[in-house]
Amino acid sequence: MSKEIPAFTSNDVEITDVTPVYNGFFKMQQYTFRHKLFAGGWSDDVKREIFERGHAVGVLPYDPSRQELVLIEQVRIGALATSSSPWLIEIIAGIIDKGETKESVCHREAMEEAGITLQHLTPACSYLSSPGGTTERLHIYVAQTDASTAEGIHGLEEESEDIRVHRVAEKTALEWLKNGHIDNAASIIALQWFFLHKSELMEQWQSQ
Structure with missing residues (x-):
């Protein structure tokens, strides 16, 4: 045994x-x-x-009425060596600073990176990004949003951020997940969790 x-x-x-x-x-x-x-x-x-690098949160906003996900796009120098383009499609994410809660970071980053507000913030999962070389743990959330407010270029100038927000149809996001167009860990994990748990998630939000 x-x-x-x-x-x-x-x-x-x-x-x-x-x-x-x-x-x-x-x-x-x-x-x-x-x-x-x-x-x-x-x-x-x-x-x-x-x-x-500390610990972080990632949040995947979803608009049930429009069946759209809000994703962002920004350059990632670490992708340059192996990707045809280092501009990646990602979920909203941010480092948890001292004194912050995971939930407050989700709300802050949603506004900073996509100009949106969140409702029904729901914990999805937590994982170690690469424990052989970093202590970082990521906490993934899914939240409801009004995707019609997601537009434009965002990010903090003092952090050299240049972030474009995307409204992505649910079917398109699933196709991007399947064909490898989305190829960073946090986004893959968040989207997989969403599609596996969507039915129960919608029931949960409707009951709140």
Whole structure:
């Protein structure tokens, strides 16, 4: 019979040193740690550089009456190496600053990035973006909005943001998901969750 999964907890990792490596727009630190082994005993010291960018939220706004999703488009330099265009179609997202709640960030970013307000903000899921190299955890929400108010160019000048908002028909978004036109993790996960849970989500919103 298989042992309980997971076999270990956070108590089975011992961090012996954390050294700052870089402190700029983002931060990087080198962790030195050891951990328990599946075969028994402890590992030797392991060193890993970890990208520290805080934690974030992503929100997918949906207009049930128009059957439209509100998505945004902006340039992402990290996509340049492998994409024909680094301008990506994404969900609204933002970093959770100290003292903020996840919900307040959703509302703030919806206005900053798309000029829209949200109703029925609903938690969808939470995931680690790339735990081998960063501590970041993303919290995904879905919310109701009036898509007719979504238009124009948005973003904060002091953050060098240049964001175009899109009203996307539900069927089009599903096609983009299937054909790979949308290829960033947060947007894929949010859209997959939406299409899997749409029926129960609509019932929930209608009852509120």
